[in-house]
Amino acid sequence: MTARWAARADLVVVGTGVAGLTAALRARELGLRVLVVTKAEAEDGNTRYAQGGVAVVxxxxxxxxxxxxxxxxxTLTAGAGLCDEDAVRAIVADGPDAVSRLMYLGAVFDSGPDGRLARTREGGHSAFRVVHAGGDATGAEVERALLAATRDGRVPVLEGHVAVDAVRTASGAVAGLLVLDGSGVPGVLGAQAVLLATGGLGQLYQATSNPEVATGDGVALALRAGAPVADIEFVQFHPTVLYTGAGARGRCPLVTEAVRGEGAVLVDALGNRVMAGVHPLADLAPRDVVAAAITRHTASAPGGVDDHVFLDATGIDSFPARFPTVHAACVAEGIDPAVSPIPVAPAAHFACGGVVATVDGRTPVAGLYAAGEVASTGLHGANRLASNSLLEGLVVGRRAAEAVAADLAAGLLARPATDAALPVAPVAARDSLQRVMSRYAAIGRDAEGLAVVGSVLDVSSVDRELTTRELVEDAALTLVARALIASASARTESRGCHVRTDFPARDELARRLFIRTTPSGQPVLAWPLSLRGAA
Known part of the structure; x- marks a missing residue:
């Protein structure tokens, strides 16, 4: 099926989270015609669920x-040897300006008794440097401020439009985006630049902190457009997601790491400390360490409980005021954190890898840019430091808009496309995919289990024309799952949030792994092209 309608812009931004909206607002300031696309409603992305805050000095x-x-x-310590130090320095150094600009737009952060911004500490941080809003509703406040700034009519947002494929020229440059509107009618958004800010891929797994829209669309779109992805095997499992019962599916409420930063500790069903002797930072160790420790600890089923532990926050004064979002989620499950420990378990949380991009959002494919969780800039390495995600979205979103403006001014981008046809791609059954990914490619992997995932995807995949949002999402999950198991199979070591039970040691040589697709669409290991604009 070919496109039936068209629109034009200088820049199309895919996603309405912190990275996408920050980029759109900055591009508008620079005089670009911007069009923002989201497959759901503007508020439905992952940004609003971020609880902890923004890590910034x-x-x-x-x-x-x-x-x-x-x-x-x-940040470098949490990244377990795979961070790009230059990228880390650039993003962290730009943090203060990014937060100041967000406050100028109207974002309100919590203040302490001294009148300065309140700060908390989270896992992996050596100081109290995480600023927050609404207690544990930082993401919601960031999203509110950014959306309010776009709603003056100068940044049009197409809600209910799912991005299907990048439209490319004969030379391989991206020149627009093929989308399906709310009625399933295909159209082309012709643009010299497309910025992917589509978030993560938590829906690869049965239980996740991510909303239902986090289906890896941007990673899949980039792979089909010829861009490489890096370190896709590093999926961070947040150690403390509210346990709501055996076999929980879909988005589970997050229990922010800041609860442990304020003094809560992890215990098992017998009351024994889970993190005692595991790491010098104990309950405030990096997320990969804590999540893996919980998994090991529950394997012995202390007190007869083998699928969750407990977060004892009974010593935190004024818990409902400091953590209103967590408190409300607990009360909904019949738990009072003031008197009872909170049942928690690890769940899929954050993609540390993604589309290979510079800190300016440029990918190796002309006209294609990426920012936020969908991108792999080198900031996170093998494990993300808590509250560096909102920071990255703010900084790289702005820098990506400036890169697009510079590339347009230099005449480096292709002319906008006018037509395209819907692609055909392998689509696996989502339920089967999530079950095998959760069983064999979550915390603790081995060669045999990864091979099982590949076999299940082979058996259950059917080539389909991507005519609906559901098919687009399931095709994305299928391709991203294949990319992840290809990279996880090749990484024969345990590092960060990638744990190989058959290769428990860390290699002396720290190396990043890159995945590209073959002409037939099969993900394979490869080295990327030189990054445009790289230092």
Whole structure:
């Protein structure tokens, strides 16, 4: 089926989270014609669920002993040897300006008794540097401020339009986006630049902190457009997602790491400390360490409980005021955190890898840019430091808009496309995919289990024309799952949030793994092209 309608812009932004909206607003400031696309409603992305805050060292606001250098060091430590130090330095250094600009747009962060911004500490941080809003509703406040700034009519947002495929020229440059509107009618958004800000891929798994829209669409679209992805095997499992019963499916409420930052501790059903002796930072160890420790601990079923542990926050004063979102989720499950420990378990949370991009959002494919969780800039390495996600979206979103403006001015981008046809792609049954990914490609993997995932995808995949949002999403999950198991199979070591039970040691050589698709659409290991605009 070919496109039946068309629209034009200088820049099409896919996604209405922190990275996408930040980029759209900056592009508008620079005089670009911008069009934002989202497959659901503008508020339905993952940004609003971010609880902890923004990790940033603000002049005059941070702890006296803290510094940008300490924030960089903490990020590199959490990344387990795979961070790009130059990228880390660039993004962390730009953090104060990014937060200041967000506050100028109207975002309101919590203040402490001294009148300065309140700060908390989360896992992997050596200081109290995480600023927050609404107690544990930072993402919701960031999203509110950004959406309010777009609703003056100058940044049109197409809701209910799902991105299907990049439209490419004969030379391979991206020149627009093929979409399905709310009625399933295909159209082409012709543009010299397309920015992917589509978020993560948590719906690869049965239980996740991500909303239902997090189906890896951007990663799949980039792979089909010829762009490489990096480190896609590193999926961070948040250690403390509210346990709502055996076999929980879909988005599960997050219990922010800041609860542990304020003094809560993990215990098992017998009351024993889970993190005692595991790591020098104990309950505030990096997320990969805590999630893996919980998984190991529950394997012995202490007290007869083998699928969750408990977060004892009974010693935190004024819990409902400090953590209103977590408190409401607990009350909905009949739990009072003031008197009872909160049942928690790890669940899929954040994609540390993604589309290979510079800190300016440029990918190796001309006209294609990426920012936020969908991108792999080198900030996160093998495991993301808590609250660096909103920071990355703010910084790289802005920088990507400036890169697009510069590339347009330099005449480096192709002319907008006018037509395209819907692609045909393998689509696996989502339920089967989620079950085998959760069983064999979550926390703890081995060669045999990864091969099982591949076999199930082979058996259950059917080539389909992508004529509906559901088919687009399921095709994306299928391709991203294949990319993940290809990379996870090749990484024969345990590093960060990639744990190979058959290769428990870490390799001496730290290396990133890159995946591209063959002409037939099969993900394979490869090295990327040189990044445009790389330092």
């Amino acid at each position: 603000l002049p005059g606001e941070h702890d006296p002993g803290d510094s940008v250098e300490r924030h960089i060091a903490d």
